[in-house]
Amino acid sequence: MTARIPSADVLVVGAGLAGLHTATGLAQRGHDVVLAERRPDLGGTVRTTGIFVRRTLEDFHLPPALLGPAVRRMVLYPPSHRRPVVLDSPRDEYRVGDMRGLYRDGAEQAAAAGVRILLGTRYLGRADGRHVLEGPDGTVEVGARYVVGADGARSGVARELGLDRNRELLVGAEHVFAVPRRDVVPAFHCVVDPRLAPGYLAWVLDDGEHAHVGVAGYARRFPHGMHHALRQFAATAPGLRGTTRPEHVEHRAGPIPVGGLLRRIASPDGLLVGDAAGAVSPLTAGGLDPCLRQSAHAVDVLDQALRTGRPDPLRRYDGAALRTQFRGRIAMRRGLGLVRTPAVAEAGVAALRTPPGRAAARRILFGDGSFPDPVPVPALVR
Numbered sequence: 436m437t438a439r440i441p442s443a444d445v446l447v448v449g450a451g452l453a454g455l456h457t458a459t460g461l462a463q464r465g466h467d468v469v470l471a472e473r474r475p476d477l478g479g480t481v482r483t484t485g486i487f488v489r490r491t492l493e494d495f496h497l498p499p500a501l502l503g504p505a506v507r508r509m510v511l512y513p514p515s516h517r518r519p520v521v522l523d524s525p526r527d528e529y530r531v532g533d534m535r536g537l538y539r540d541g542a543e544q545a546a547a548a549g550v551r552i553l554l555g556t557r558y559l560g561r562a563d564g565r566h567v568l569e570g571p572d573g574t575v576e577v578g579a580r581y582v583v584g585a586d587g588a589r590s591g592v593a594r595e596l597g598l599d600r601n602r603e604l605l606v607g608a609e610h611v612f613a614v615p616r617r618d619v620v621p622a623f624h625c626v627v628d629p630r631l632a633p634g635y636l637a638w639v640l641d642d643g644e645h646a647h648v649g650v651a652g653y654a655r656r657f658p659h660g661m662h663h664a665l666r667q668f669a670a671t672a673p674g675l676r677g678t679t680r681p682e683h684v685e686h687r688a689g690p691i692p693v694g695g696l697l698r699r700i701a702s703p704d705g706l707l708v709g710d711a712a713g714a715v716s717p718l719t720a721g722g723l724d725p726c727l728r729q730s731a732h733a734v735d736v737l738d739q740a741l742r743t744g745r746p747d748p749l750r751r752y753d754g755a756a757l758r759t760q761f762r763g764r765i766a767m768r769r770g771l772g773l774v775r776t777p778a779v780a781e782a783g784v785a786a787l788r789t790p791p792g793r794a795a796a797r798r799i800l801f802g803d804g805s806f807p808d809p810v811p812v813p814a815l816v817r
Protein backbone atom coordinates (compact mmCIF):
# COMPACT_ATOMS: atom_id res chain seq x y z
CA MET A 436 0.00 0.00 0.00
CA THR A 437 1.17 3.54 -0.74
CA ALA A 438 1.01 6.03 2.12
CA ARG A 439 0.87 9.78 1.55
CA ILE A 440 2.58 12.20 3.84
CA PRO A 441 1.50 15.83 4.03
CA SER A 442 2.97 18.00 1.28
CA ALA A 443 6.10 20.03 1.86
CA ASP A 444 7.67 23.08 0.26
CA VAL A 445 10.88 21.18 -0.41
CA LEU A 446 11.91 17.54 -0.48
CA VAL A 447 15.65 17.15 0.13
CA VAL A 448 17.06 13.77 -0.91
CA GLY A 449 20.20 12.68 0.94
CA ALA A 450 21.39 13.50 4.45
CA GLY A 451 25.09 13.94 3.81
CA LEU A 452 26.59 17.29 4.72
CA ALA A 453 25.02 19.01 1.68
CA GLY A 454 21.50 17.72 2.34
CA LEU A 455 21.59 18.38 6.08
CA HIS A 456 22.77 21.95 5.61
CA THR A 457 20.32 22.73 2.82
CA ALA A 458 17.38 21.26 4.72
CA THR A 459 18.25 23.09 7.95
CA GLY A 460 18.87 26.40 6.17
CA LEU A 461 15.48 26.25 4.43
CA ALA A 462 13.61 25.25 7.58
CA GLN A 463 15.27 28.08 9.49
CA ARG A 464 13.80 30.47 6.92
CA GLY A 465 10.34 29.16 7.68
CA HIS A 466 9.88 26.62 4.89
CA ASP A 467 8.39 23.19 5.32
CA VAL A 468 11.05 20.60 4.52
CA VAL A 469 11.10 16.80 4.27
CA LEU A 470 14.54 15.16 4.26
CA ALA A 471 14.71 11.58 2.95
CA GLU A 472 17.84 9.47 3.52
CA ARG A 473 18.29 5.85 2.52
CA ARG A 474 20.69 5.07 5.38
CA PRO A 475 18.74 3.83 8.41
CA ASP A 476 21.22 5.41 10.82
CA LEU A 477 23.37 8.51 10.20
CA GLY A 478 25.96 7.05 12.54
CA GLY A 479 26.42 4.06 10.20
CA THR A 480 28.45 3.95 6.97
CA VAL A 481 30.85 6.83 6.39
CA ARG A 482 32.36 7.42 2.94
CA THR A 483 34.81 10.22 3.56
CA THR A 484 38.08 10.83 5.39
CA GLY A 485 36.51 13.98 6.76
CA ILE A 486 39.41 16.41 6.36
CA PHE A 487 38.17 19.98 6.73
CA VAL A 488 40.40 22.73 5.35
CA ARG A 489 41.23 25.97 7.12
CA ARG A 490 38.87 28.06 5.02
CA THR A 491 35.91 25.90 6.05
CA LEU A 492 36.93 26.01 9.70
CA GLU A 493 37.14 29.80 9.50
CA ASP A 494 33.84 30.34 7.70
CA PHE A 495 31.49 27.70 9.17
CA HIS A 496 30.74 26.67 12.70
CA LEU A 497 31.57 23.02 13.30
CA PRO A 498 31.42 21.88 16.94
CA PRO A 499 35.06 21.84 18.15
CA ALA A 500 34.43 18.64 20.13
CA LEU A 501 33.73 16.87 16.81
CA LEU A 502 37.05 17.91 15.24
CA GLY A 503 40.42 16.22 15.67
CA PRO A 504 43.73 17.97 16.44
CA ALA A 505 44.99 20.58 13.98
CA VAL A 506 47.39 19.47 11.26
CA ARG A 507 50.02 21.94 9.98
CA ARG A 508 52.45 19.59 8.22
CA MET A 509 52.12 18.15 4.73
CA VAL A 510 54.67 15.64 3.42
CA LEU A 511 54.79 14.75 -0.30
CA TYR A 512 56.54 11.54 -1.38
CA PRO A 513 57.59 10.09 -4.74
CA PRO A 514 57.00 6.35 -5.33
CA SER A 515 60.42 5.52 -3.82
CA HIS A 516 59.45 7.44 -0.60
CA ARG A 517 62.97 8.97 -0.82
CA ARG A 518 63.62 12.64 -0.05
CA PRO A 519 60.02 13.66 0.67
CA VAL A 520 59.07 17.33 0.45
CA VAL A 521 58.08 18.58 3.90
CA LEU A 522 55.87 21.67 4.03
CA ASP A 523 55.04 23.29 7.37
CA SER A 524 52.43 25.99 7.73
CA PRO A 525 52.39 28.59 10.51
CA ARG A 526 48.59 28.09 10.66
CA ASP A 527 46.26 25.21 11.50
CA GLU A 528 45.49 23.91 8.00
CA TYR A 529 43.41 20.76 8.45
CA ARG A 530 41.27 18.98 11.01
CA VAL A 531 39.63 15.61 10.62
CA GLY A 532 35.96 15.57 11.56
CA ASP A 533 34.21 12.89 13.58
CA MET A 534 31.83 12.37 10.67
CA ARG A 535 29.33 10.19 12.51
CA GLY A 536 29.13 12.85 15.20
CA LEU A 537 28.81 15.62 12.62
CA TYR A 538 26.01 13.84 10.73
CA ARG A 539 24.14 13.18 13.97
CA ASP A 540 24.66 16.75 15.13
CA GLY A 541 23.49 18.00 11.72
CA ALA A 542 20.34 15.87 11.98
CA GLU A 543 19.62 17.21 15.48
CA GLN A 544 19.89 20.77 14.19
CA ALA A 545 17.66 19.93 11.23
CA ALA A 546 15.03 18.38 13.47
CA ALA A 547 15.21 21.36 15.85
CA ALA A 548 14.57 23.68 12.89
CA GLY A 549 11.47 21.66 12.01
CA VAL A 550 12.74 19.38 9.22
CA ARG A 551 10.80 16.11 8.97
CA ILE A 552 13.55 13.48 8.63
CA LEU A 553 12.73 10.11 7.07
CA LEU A 554 15.57 7.63 7.59
CA GLY A 555 15.81 4.28 5.83
CA THR A 556 13.91 5.96 3.01
CA ARG A 557 15.05 5.81 -0.61
CA TYR A 558 14.02 8.23 -3.37
CA LEU A 559 12.66 6.34 -6.37
CA GLY A 560 11.50 9.14 -8.70
CA ARG A 561 8.32 10.97 -9.65
CA ALA A 562 4.89 9.66 -10.55
CA ASP A 563 1.85 11.81 -11.32
CA GLY A 564 3.61 14.92 -10.06
CA ARG A 565 4.43 13.42 -6.65
CA HIS A 566 7.75 12.11 -5.37
CA VAL A 567 7.87 8.41 -4.61
CA LEU A 568 9.92 7.15 -1.68
CA GLU A 569 10.48 3.62 -0.44
CA GLY A 570 10.51 3.59 3.36
CA PRO A 571 10.67 0.96 6.10
CA ASP A 572 6.87 0.56 5.91
CA GLY A 573 6.56 0.51 2.13
CA THR A 574 6.04 3.18 -0.50
CA VAL A 575 5.45 6.77 0.53
CA GLU A 576 4.38 9.63 -1.74
CA VAL A 577 5.17 13.23 -0.98
CA GLY A 578 4.13 16.32 -2.87
CA ALA A 579 6.74 19.08 -2.80
CA ARG A 580 7.12 22.29 -4.80
CA TYR A 581 10.88 21.72 -5.20
CA VAL A 582 13.19 18.75 -4.86
CA VAL A 583 16.86 19.03 -3.89
CA GLY A 584 19.24 16.33 -5.08
CA ALA A 585 21.81 16.01 -2.29
CA ASP A 586 22.09 12.33 -3.07
CA GLY A 587 25.75 12.05 -3.88
CA ALA A 588 27.97 11.43 -6.89
CA ARG A 589 25.52 9.12 -8.67
CA SER A 590 22.45 11.24 -8.15
CA GLY A 591 19.04 9.75 -8.99
CA VAL A 592 17.46 13.20 -8.60
CA ALA A 593 19.76 14.56 -11.36
CA ARG A 594 18.51 11.79 -13.61
CA GLU A 595 14.88 12.43 -12.67
CA LEU A 596 15.15 16.18 -13.32
CA GLY A 597 17.06 15.66 -16.60
CA LEU A 598 20.08 17.58 -15.25
CA ASP A 599 23.78 16.97 -15.88
CA ARG A 600 25.37 13.94 -14.26
CA ASN A 601 28.92 13.23 -13.11
CA ARG A 602 30.94 11.42 -15.75
CA GLU A 603 34.50 11.71 -14.44
CA LEU A 604 34.81 9.85 -11.15
CA LEU A 605 37.67 8.60 -9.02
CA VAL A 606 37.12 5.84 -6.50
CA GLY A 607 38.72 6.02 -3.08
CA ALA A 608 39.06 3.69 -0.11
CA GLU A 609 40.73 3.93 3.26
CA HIS A 610 41.35 2.16 6.54
CA VAL A 611 40.81 4.10 9.75
CA PHE A 612 42.09 3.14 13.19
CA ALA A 613 42.85 4.72 16.54
CA VAL A 614 46.55 5.33 17.21
CA PRO A 615 48.25 5.33 20.60
CA ARG A 616 49.02 8.71 22.11
CA ARG A 617 52.68 9.41 21.40
CA ASP A 618 55.05 12.22 20.63
CA VAL A 619 54.22 12.88 16.99
CA VAL A 620 53.72 15.97 14.82
CA PRO A 621 50.23 15.61 13.28
CA ALA A 622 50.85 15.29 9.55
CA PHE A 623 49.20 14.61 6.22
CA HIS A 624 51.43 12.35 4.10
CA CYS A 625 50.67 12.04 0.37
CA VAL A 626 52.36 9.64 -2.01
CA VAL A 627 52.32 10.21 -5.77
CA ASP A 628 52.49 6.68 -7.19
CA PRO A 629 50.43 5.73 -10.26
CA ARG A 630 50.68 2.02 -9.40
CA LEU A 631 48.90 2.52 -6.08
CA ALA A 632 46.78 5.58 -6.86
CA PRO A 633 46.44 6.00 -10.64
CA GLY A 634 45.51 9.61 -11.38
CA TYR A 635 45.43 10.74 -7.76
CA LEU A 636 47.25 10.10 -4.47
CA ALA A 637 47.75 7.59 -1.69
CA TRP A 638 47.63 9.14 1.78
CA VAL A 639 48.24 8.70 5.49
CA LEU A 640 46.74 11.25 7.80
CA ASP A 641 47.86 10.78 11.38
CA ASP A 642 46.62 13.54 13.67
CA GLY A 643 47.84 11.81 16.82
CA GLU A 644 44.40 10.33 17.56
CA HIS A 645 43.46 8.42 14.41
CA ALA A 646 45.26 7.23 11.32
CA HIS A 647 43.59 7.26 7.91
CA VAL A 648 45.43 5.19 5.31
CA GLY A 649 43.92 5.44 1.84
CA VAL A 650 44.26 5.36 -1.93
CA ALA A 651 42.17 6.88 -4.70
CA GLY A 652 42.38 6.84 -8.46
CA TYR A 653 40.62 6.03 -11.72
CA ALA A 654 38.89 2.66 -11.20
CA ARG A 655 39.96 1.18 -14.51
CA ARG A 656 43.61 2.07 -14.01
CA PHE A 657 44.28 0.17 -10.76
CA PRO A 658 46.40 -2.76 -12.03
CA HIS A 659 44.81 -5.25 -9.57
CA GLY A 660 41.85 -3.26 -8.27
CA MET A 661 41.57 -0.56 -5.62
CA HIS A 662 41.32 -2.82 -2.58
CA HIS A 663 44.47 -4.69 -3.60
CA ALA A 664 46.26 -1.33 -3.99
CA LEU A 665 45.06 -0.25 -0.55
CA ARG A 666 46.38 -3.44 1.09
CA GLN A 667 49.69 -3.00 -0.71
CA PHE A 668 49.96 0.65 0.33
CA ALA A 669 48.96 -0.10 3.93
CA ALA A 670 51.87 -2.54 4.21
CA THR A 671 54.47 0.11 3.30
CA ALA A 672 52.74 3.40 4.06
CA PRO A 673 54.97 6.18 5.41
CA GLY A 674 54.26 8.27 8.49
CA LEU A 675 53.05 5.56 10.85
CA ARG A 676 56.08 5.26 13.10
CA GLY A 677 55.14 4.20 16.61
CA THR A 678 51.82 2.62 15.65
CA THR A 679 50.77 -0.87 14.79
CA ARG A 680 47.79 -1.41 12.58
CA PRO A 681 45.17 -3.31 14.61
CA GLU A 682 43.66 -6.45 13.12
CA HIS A 683 40.25 -4.83 12.76
CA VAL A 684 40.10 -1.45 11.10
CA GLU A 685 37.18 0.60 9.81
CA HIS A 686 36.81 0.50 6.00
CA ARG A 687 35.51 3.51 4.09
CA ALA A 688 35.08 3.78 0.33
CA GLY A 689 33.17 5.74 -2.29
CA PRO A 690 33.17 7.54 -5.62
CA ILE A 691 34.57 11.08 -5.98
CA PRO A 692 33.41 13.27 -8.89
CA VAL A 693 36.37 15.24 -10.25
CA GLY A 694 35.11 16.58 -13.58
CA GLY A 695 34.33 19.96 -12.00
CA LEU A 696 31.00 21.57 -11.19
CA LEU A 697 28.30 20.38 -13.60
CA ARG A 698 26.77 22.97 -15.93
CA ARG A 699 23.04 22.29 -15.64
CA ILE A 700 22.31 21.89 -11.94
CA ALA A 701 18.84 23.43 -11.70
CA SER A 702 15.47 23.12 -13.41
CA PRO A 703 12.12 24.75 -12.62
CA ASP A 704 11.43 21.74 -10.34
CA GLY A 705 14.57 21.66 -8.24
CA LEU A 706 18.33 21.72 -8.01
CA LEU A 707 21.45 19.74 -7.07
CA VAL A 708 23.96 20.33 -4.27
CA GLY A 709 27.26 18.76 -3.19
CA ASP A 710 28.59 15.71 -5.01
CA ALA A 711 25.36 15.45 -6.98
CA ALA A 712 26.28 18.80 -8.59
CA GLY A 713 29.93 17.80 -9.07
CA ALA A 714 30.88 20.39 -6.44
CA VAL A 715 34.26 18.87 -5.61
CA SER A 716 37.67 20.41 -6.22
CA PRO A 717 38.91 18.60 -9.33
CA LEU A 718 42.49 18.80 -8.07
CA THR A 719 42.38 18.02 -4.36
CA ALA A 720 39.15 15.95 -4.55
CA GLY A 721 37.92 17.85 -1.48
CA GLY A 722 34.14 18.09 -1.41
CA LEU A 723 33.27 19.09 2.15
CA ASP A 724 33.96 22.80 1.80
CA PRO A 725 32.03 22.98 -1.52
CA CYS A 726 29.09 21.18 0.11
CA LEU A 727 28.73 23.84 2.75
CA ARG A 728 29.25 26.83 0.45
CA GLN A 729 26.95 25.56 -2.25
CA SER A 730 24.23 24.59 0.24
CA ALA A 731 24.15 28.17 1.51
CA HIS A 732 23.68 29.40 -2.08
CA ALA A 733 20.95 26.80 -2.75
CA VAL A 734 19.08 27.97 0.36
CA ASP A 735 19.14 31.60 -0.87
CA VAL A 736 17.86 30.61 -4.32
CA LEU A 737 15.08 28.32 -3.09
CA ASP A 738 14.04 30.75 -0.36
CA GLN A 739 13.57 33.42 -2.97
CA ALA A 740 11.72 31.10 -5.34
CA LEU A 741 9.35 30.03 -2.56
CA ARG A 742 8.73 33.60 -1.41
CA THR A 743 8.03 34.94 -4.89
CA GLY A 744 6.05 31.84 -5.88
CA ARG A 745 8.06 31.70 -9.12
CA PRO A 746 10.94 29.41 -10.15
CA ASP A 747 12.87 32.26 -11.88
CA PRO A 748 15.58 32.53 -9.17
CA LEU A 749 16.61 28.95 -9.98
CA ARG A 750 17.94 30.22 -13.32
CA ARG A 751 20.68 31.99 -11.39
CA TYR A 752 21.75 28.67 -9.87
CA ASP A 753 24.01 28.15 -12.83
CA GLY A 754 26.88 25.66 -12.80
CA ALA A 755 28.25 26.90 -16.12
CA ALA A 756 28.99 30.37 -14.71
CA LEU A 757 30.79 29.05 -11.61
CA ARG A 758 32.58 26.34 -13.57
CA THR A 759 34.79 28.88 -15.32
CA GLN A 760 36.43 29.55 -11.94
CA PHE A 761 37.49 25.89 -11.80
CA ARG A 762 39.42 26.06 -15.08
CA GLY A 763 42.88 26.08 -13.50
CA ARG A 764 42.07 23.18 -11.21
CA ILE A 765 40.52 21.15 -14.02
CA ALA A 766 43.74 21.64 -16.03
CA MET A 767 45.88 20.56 -13.05
CA ARG A 768 43.66 17.48 -12.58
CA ARG A 769 44.38 16.56 -16.20
CA GLY A 770 48.10 16.96 -15.40
CA LEU A 771 47.83 14.62 -12.40
CA GLY A 772 45.92 12.15 -14.58
CA LEU A 773 48.87 12.09 -16.99
CA VAL A 774 51.26 10.76 -14.33
CA ARG A 775 51.24 7.15 -15.51
CA THR A 776 54.69 5.83 -14.58
CA PRO A 777 56.76 5.89 -11.36
CA ALA A 778 59.55 7.71 -13.28
CA VAL A 779 57.21 10.60 -14.15
CA ALA A 780 55.98 10.70 -10.52
CA GLU A 781 59.62 10.84 -9.25
CA ALA A 782 60.31 13.72 -11.66
CA GLY A 783 57.12 15.52 -10.57
CA VAL A 784 58.03 15.35 -6.87
CA ALA A 785 61.62 16.41 -7.72
CA ALA A 786 60.14 19.55 -9.30
CA LEU A 787 58.36 20.26 -6.01
CA ARG A 788 61.74 20.35 -4.22
CA THR A 789 62.74 23.49 -6.12
CA PRO A 790 61.78 26.90 -4.64
CA PRO A 791 59.12 27.60 -7.33
CA GLY A 792 57.79 24.05 -6.91
CA ARG A 793 57.54 24.43 -3.13
CA ALA A 794 55.83 27.80 -3.54
CA ALA A 795 53.27 26.30 -5.95
CA ALA A 796 52.63 23.35 -3.61
CA ARG A 797 52.13 25.70 -0.66
CA ARG A 798 49.67 27.79 -2.67
CA ILE A 799 47.59 24.73 -3.54
CA LEU A 800 47.80 22.96 -0.20
CA PHE A 801 47.75 25.88 2.23
CA GLY A 802 46.14 28.60 0.10
CA ASP A 803 42.70 30.15 0.35
CA GLY A 804 41.46 28.65 -2.91
CA SER A 805 38.36 26.58 -2.47
CA PHE A 806 34.92 26.37 -3.96
CA PRO A 807 34.24 29.76 -5.54
CA ASP A 808 31.77 31.87 -3.63
CA PRO A 809 28.69 32.22 -5.82
CA VAL A 810 27.37 35.60 -6.84
CA PRO A 811 24.88 36.48 -4.08
CA VAL A 812 21.21 36.32 -4.98
CA PRO A 813 19.89 39.90 -5.03
CA ALA A 814 17.57 40.68 -2.14
CA LEU A 815 13.86 40.41 -2.76
CA VAL A 816 12.16 43.53 -3.97
CA ARG A 817 9.21 43.92 -1.64
Ligand SMILES: Cc1cc2nc3c(=O)[nH]c(=O)nc-3n(C[C@H](O)[C@H](O)[C@H](O)COP(=O)(O)OP(=O)(O)OC[C@H]3O[C@@H](n4cnc5c(N)ncnc54)[C@H](O)[C@@H]3O)c2cc1C
Nearest residue numbers: 449451452453473483484486558587607689709710722723
Ligand atom coordinates in the same frame (compact mmCIF):
# COMPACT_ATOMS: atom_id res chain seq x y z
C1 LIG B 1 37.23 7.88 0.32
C2 LIG B 1 36.86 9.33 0.27
C3 LIG B 1 37.54 10.25 1.05
C4 LIG B 1 37.20 11.60 0.97
N1 LIG B 1 37.85 12.48 1.80
C5 LIG B 1 37.53 13.78 1.77
C6 LIG B 1 38.15 14.69 2.67
O1 LIG B 1 38.93 14.29 3.52
N2 LIG B 1 37.83 16.00 2.60
C7 LIG B 1 36.93 16.48 1.68
O2 LIG B 1 36.70 17.70 1.63
N3 LIG B 1 36.29 15.64 0.84
C8 LIG B 1 36.56 14.31 0.87
N4 LIG B 1 35.89 13.43 0.05
C9 LIG B 1 34.78 13.97 -0.73
C10 LIG B 1 33.61 14.29 0.22
O3 LIG B 1 33.46 13.24 1.14
C11 LIG B 1 32.30 14.46 -0.53
O4 LIG B 1 32.50 15.44 -1.54
C12 LIG B 1 31.17 14.91 0.40
O5 LIG B 1 31.05 14.07 1.51
C13 LIG B 1 29.87 14.93 -0.39
O6 LIG B 1 28.78 15.20 0.46
P1 LIG B 1 27.30 15.14 -0.10
O7 LIG B 1 26.42 15.52 1.02
O8 LIG B 1 27.19 15.88 -1.38
O9 LIG B 1 27.13 13.63 -0.51
P2 LIG B 1 27.16 12.33 0.40
O10 LIG B 1 27.91 12.53 1.65
O11 LIG B 1 27.56 11.23 -0.53
O12 LIG B 1 25.64 12.16 0.81
C14 LIG B 1 24.68 11.69 -0.09
C15 LIG B 1 23.61 11.03 0.75
O13 LIG B 1 22.53 10.69 -0.11
C16 LIG B 1 22.04 9.42 0.27
N5 LIG B 1 21.33 8.89 -0.91
C17 LIG B 1 21.85 8.54 -2.10
N6 LIG B 1 20.88 8.11 -2.92
C18 LIG B 1 19.72 8.21 -2.23
C19 LIG B 1 18.36 7.92 -2.55
N7 LIG B 1 18.00 7.46 -3.74
N8 LIG B 1 17.42 8.14 -1.61
C20 LIG B 1 17.75 8.63 -0.38
N9 LIG B 1 19.02 8.91 -0.02
C21 LIG B 1 20.00 8.71 -0.95
C22 LIG B 1 23.29 8.65 0.66
O14 LIG B 1 22.98 7.57 1.51
C23 LIG B 1 24.10 9.73 1.37
O15 LIG B 1 23.85 9.76 2.76
C24 LIG B 1 36.18 12.05 0.10
C25 LIG B 1 35.48 11.13 -0.67
C26 LIG B 1 35.81 9.78 -0.58
C27 LIG B 1 35.02 8.79 -1.41
